[in-house]
Amino acid sequence: MRAIISVANREHLDELGHALAERQVTIFATGGTAAALESAGVAVQPVSSLIQFPEILGGRVKTLHPHIYGGILARRSDPAHMRELEAHGIGPIDLVAVNLYPFIETVAREDVSLEEAQEQIDIGGVALIRAAAKNFQDVLVLVRPQDYEPVLQEWQERGEVSQETRRRLAAIAFQYTASYDTAIAEYLRSQDTDYFPEELTLPLQRIQTLRYGENPHQRAAFYRWGGLSTVKDYRPAVATAEVLHGKELSFNNLLDLDAALAAAGSFVAPTVAIIKHTNPCGLACGDTLLEAYRKAHAGDPVSAYGGIIGCNRPVEADVAQEIHQLFYEAVIAPDFTPEALAILRQKKNIRLLATHAPIDPSTLNAQIFKSGRFDIRSVSGGLLLQTADFIGEHELEYRVVTERKPTLEEMTDLMFAWKVVRHVKSNAIVLAHKLAVVGVGAGQMNRVTSVQLAVEKAGERARGAVLASDAFFPFADGVEAAAKAGVTAIIQPGGSIRDEDSIRVANQHAIAMIFTGRRHFRH
Numbered sequence: 001m002r003a004i005i006s007v008a009n010r011e012h013l014d015e016l017g018h019a020l021a022e023r024q025v026t027i028f029a030t031g032g033t034a035a036a037l038e039s040a041g042v043a044v045q046p047v048s049s050l051i052q053f054p055e056i057l058g059g060r061v062k063t064l065h066p067h068i069y070g071g072i073l074a075r076r077s078d079p080a081h082m083r084e085l086e087a088h089g090i091g092p093i094d095l096v097a098v099n100l101y102p103f104i105e106t107v108a109r110e111d112v113s114l115e116e117a118q119e120q121i122d123i124g125g126v127a128l129i130r131a132a133a134k135n136f137q138d139v140l141v142l143v144r145p146q147d148y149e150p151v152l153q154e155w156q157e158r159g160e161v162s163q164e165t166r167r168r169l170a171a172i173a174f175q176y177t178a179s180y181d182t183a184i185a186e187y188l189r190s191q192d193t194d195y196f197p198e199e200l201t202l203p204l205q206r207i208q209t210l211r212y213g214e215n216p217h218q219r220a221a222f223y224r225w226g227g228l229s230t231v232k233d234y235r236p237a238v239a240t241a242e243v244l245h246g247k248e249l250s251f252n253n254l255l256d257l258d259a260a261l262a263a264a265g266s267f268v269a270p271t272v273a274i275i276k277h278t279n280p281c282g283l284a285c286g287d288t289l290l291e292a293y294r295k296a297h298a299g300d301p302v303s304a305y306g307g308i309i310g311c312n313r314p315v316e317a318d319v320a321q322e323i324h325q326l327f328y329e330a331v332i333a334p335d336f337t338p339e340a341l342a343i344l345r346q347k348k349n350i351r352l353l354a355t356h357a358p359i360d361p362s363t364l365n366a367q368i369f370k371s372g373r374f375d376i377r378s379v380s381g382g383l384l385l386q387t388a389d390f391i392g393e394h395e396l397e398y399r400v401v402t403e404r405k406p407t408l409e410e411m412t413d414l415m416f417a418w419k420v421v422r423h424v425k426s427n428a429i430v431l432a433h434k435l436a437v438v439g440v441g442a443g444q445m446n447r448v449t450s451v452q453l454a455v456e457k458a459g460e461r462a463r464g465a466v467l468a469s470d471a472f473f474p475f476a477d478g479v480e481a482a483a484k485a486g487v488t489a490i491i492q493p494g495g496s497i498r499d500e501d502s503i504r505v506a507n508q509h510a511i512a513m514i515f516t517g518r519r520h521f522r523h
């Protein structure tokens with residue numbers, strides 16, 4: 001048997017070399033790989049001895065030769081193929097272990113030049129992998145060091161590697177080269193202003209299979225961005241957070257954790273968001289995280305039960321003690337102190353996730369831009385891609401449209417409510433007072449019902465509160481309902497043909513109203 005080994009990642013190379021040598025396999029290797037094998041005490045021959053041709057162009061051409069490709073691609077069951085090999089003096093190659101130049105790691109460096117990047121585009125390695133994977137029935141293809149051991153074990157136990165395993169390895173190989181090419185294309189078009197290339201592949205790496213999806217009869221898995229993003233600092237994010245404790249994360253937990261992270265991270269002051277079914281039922285800022293937590297919980301103590309908490313400061317013992325009193329599914333925070341962990345870990349199931357990165361608008365926005373990723377939704381037969389719902393603070397133009405201007409206190413609450421309403425499903429209404437949510441109307445099919453729900457939730461607390469609406473009021477009825485409940489100021493995008501009706505009603509009730517000119521639908 002004969003093998004070709006040519007690897008940039010030399011993890012487990014020694015073990016592979018020794019195992020093949022023990023099985024009397026003749027190993028041919030490219031320069032660096034041969035040197036590494038030799039220094040591990042494995043007998044190896046240079047590939048140049050196989051093809052009678054040296055490495056040229058500084059390694060750009062090492063293995064691209066018919067003596068190699070003939071040996072890999074010949075179908076062993078086809079006598080004509082075998083006769084041709086013999087006629088040309090080509091010996092078959094039965095195993096190809098190759099992994100590629102570290103292109104992704106190279107271009108992740110801030111100072112990388114185009115020339116350096118280009119040199120890391122692997123050509124011969126990709127061709128070897130594809131050839132071996134095409135002829136997988138006869139040639140074993142190994143591209144991941146973690147596959148060496150199980151494959152060698154199967155070989156040991158069964159005396160051969162099964163056709164199923166060979167086929168699975170070929171699928172891994174083609175996926176590997178596809179992800180590699182995706183990263184190259186992604187890098188080369190990174191200067192393009194065109195957000196949406198005509199053809200697009202998305203490099204994804206599975207983090208874990210989940211017990212089930214949104215419901216127990218659905219199957220599901222959790223993937224993180226691979227490709228260029230694998231080595232970029234991609235935090236704070238749910239996909240990169242460390243799970244410090246708790247029951248296995250569910251599909252719905254992950255969605256809610258994402259919402260909790262985004263909501264808490266919209267603020268610079270200590271903030272706690274309590275999420276239910278991706279909507280905040282409580283959210284507040286405070287001088288301390290403890291104050292923020294208490295205010296957030298007071299927002300809707302009934303709905304908070306079983307919620308998912310997002311904190312934008314490390315959780316310390318005081319907050320942990322409060323959280324521990326009640327039932328929550330999960331907490332995500334930049335970190336947890338050892339005391340806080342000791343308290344929270346008393347409950348077996350509560351999931352605790354640390355991002356190990358600050359959670360605030362600057363880090364979350366940087367993440368959006370660094371990753372260069374889209375917001376993606378699936379529809380029947382396709383995917384919808386959009387850029388993230390992000391508007392720089394300086395791009396917003398607030399306009400007071402009523403006779404009365406908001407007071408300073410109202411203005412502070414309006415800005416707070418406007419940031420919260422982005423995180424609520426449309427039609428979204430948020431009532432807030434003293435930097436705490438006091439009522440939410442989410443996901444209703446008309447805006448006035450969302451107002452009614454928010455007002456109902458707030459009860460007496462609606463009096464003196466401010467209101468944020470994620471999109472314009474199409475009729476004055478929403479403003480009317482808010483006024484009746486005692487709301488004193490409103491923030492909304494404006495832009496309805498009946499804006500004047502809403503403004504008139506606001507003026508009648510001495511409500512101060514601001515138009516933002518931008519909406520924040522969340523479907």
Ligand SMILES: NC(=O)c1ncn([C@@H]2O[C@H](COP(=O)(O)O)[C@@H](O)[C@H]2O)c1NC=O
Binds near residue numbers: 059123
């Ligand atoms: N040019 C070629 O013919 C060629 N053949 C194999 N390689 C790559 O060379 C690398 C290993 O080289 P070395 O063993 O010299 O360190 C592997 O990552 C392999 O994918 C090549 N390099 C790039 O295309």
